[in-house]
Amino acid sequence: MTFLSLNHITHQYFSKQGFTKAIEDVSLSIEEGQFVSFLGPSGCGKTTLLSIIAGLLTPTEGTVTIQQQPRSQTNIGYMLQQDYLFPWKTIQENVLLGPHIQGNITEMKKEKAIQILEEIGLESVVKSYPSQLSGGMRQRAALARTLMTDPKLLLLDEPFSALDYQTKLKLENLVSQMLKQYRKTSLLVTHDIGEAIAMSDTVYVLKARPGRIAKTFQVPGHLRTLTPFETRQHADFNDLFQTIWKELDQLETESIN
Numbered sequence: 029m030t031f032l033s034l035n036h037i038t039h040q041y042f043s044k045q046g047f048t049k050a051i052e053d054v055s056l057s058i059e060e061g062q063f064v065s066f067l068g069p070s071g072c073g074k075t076t077l078l079s080i081i082a083g084l085l086t087p088t089e090g091t092v093t094i095q096q097q098p099r100s101q102t103n104i105g106y107m108l109q110q111d112y113l114f115p116w117k118t119i120q121e122n123v124l125l126g127p128h129i130q131g132n133i134t135e136m137k138k139e140k141a142i143q144i145l146e147e148i149g150l151e152s153v154v155k156s157y158p159s160q161l162s163g164g165m166r167q168r169a170a171l172a173r174t175l176m177t178d179p180k181l182l183l184l185d186e187p188f189s190a191l192d193y194q195t196k197l198k199l200e201n202l203v204s205q206m207l208k209q210y211r212k213t214s215l216l217v218t219h220d221i222g223e224a225i226a227m228s229d230t231v232y233v234l235k236a237r238p239g240r241i242a243k244t245f246q247v248p249g250h251l252r253t254l255t256p257f258e259t260r261q262h263a264d265f266n267d268l269f270q271t272i273w274k275e276l277d278q279l280e281t282e283s284i285n
């Protein structure tokens with residue numbers, strides 16, 4: 029079933045200097061439970077697109093629907109490059125932030141927070157403060173906080189880009205496993221071709237000025253049964269990596285000329 033649809037989305041920014049067409053006529057649909065990625069050069073409109081899906085921007089033209097309804101801000105979760113954990117709250121309190129804001133912290137919610145923290149491997153630090161954790165652990169806590177609110181759609185905006193390579197690979201595996209387990213529909217913005225292939229069902233390559241979908245790549249089904257780390261070791265991963273690399277390289281050359 030189609031979960032999210034973008035229908036002919038165009039967006040222009042207006043400023044004193046004039047207007048910039050950030051994206052033009054972007055249409056796509058994402059099935060429930062799918063994981064898709066946006067890859068593209070700087071300025072191709074990735075952030076604009078995410079902001080429109082999140083409801084932070086209203087597109088100049090076109091519509092966004094979630095489950096055939098006009099998009100609503102409820103039930104959208106975020107995972108960003110920065111974890112935005114509150115330093116004065118413990119990890120458990122940070123994970124319970126959503127229910128806290130809603131004035132709805134119950135024993136069941138507390139148990140659920142502990143359960144998610146266990147699943148995510150943070151059971152030993154529930155009473156610790158963010159400053160006592162590594163970058164990877166903090167990002168895991170941020171994911172736990174997001175899952176706690178039970179969002180239907182997750183927007184991941186370069187969530188691993190500030191981490192060292194080994195931590196990033198481990199986190200890709202964990203996030204992928206958790207999102208499959210919780211059956212989330214997810215949308216990742218990244219500059220990393222390998223990460224896009226290893227985590228996604230579909231990879232959209234965007235081109236700039238204005239941002240448009242240049243190519244769509246389906247990741248073969250047999251790779252989708254593997255973990256992101258296993259996918260990266262597979263021969264078919266390299267073939268797809270080369271194809272997408274060439275596509276991006278050509279787009280960059282075209283934009284320079």
Ligand SMILES: Nc1ncnc2c1ncn2[C@@H]1O[C@H](COP(=O)(O)OP(=O)(O)OP(=O)(O)O)[C@@H](O)[C@H]1O
Nearest residue numbers: 041042043048050069070071072073074075076077
């Ligand atoms: N608030 C704004 N006012 C005017 N122009 C903007 C504004 N925000 C973005 N733009 C322009 O819109 C285009 C798309 O920007 P956007 O930030 O969405 O791209 P991006 O792909 O996310 O870039 P990056 O990978 O560098 O983060 C760019 O040309 C940018 O300069």
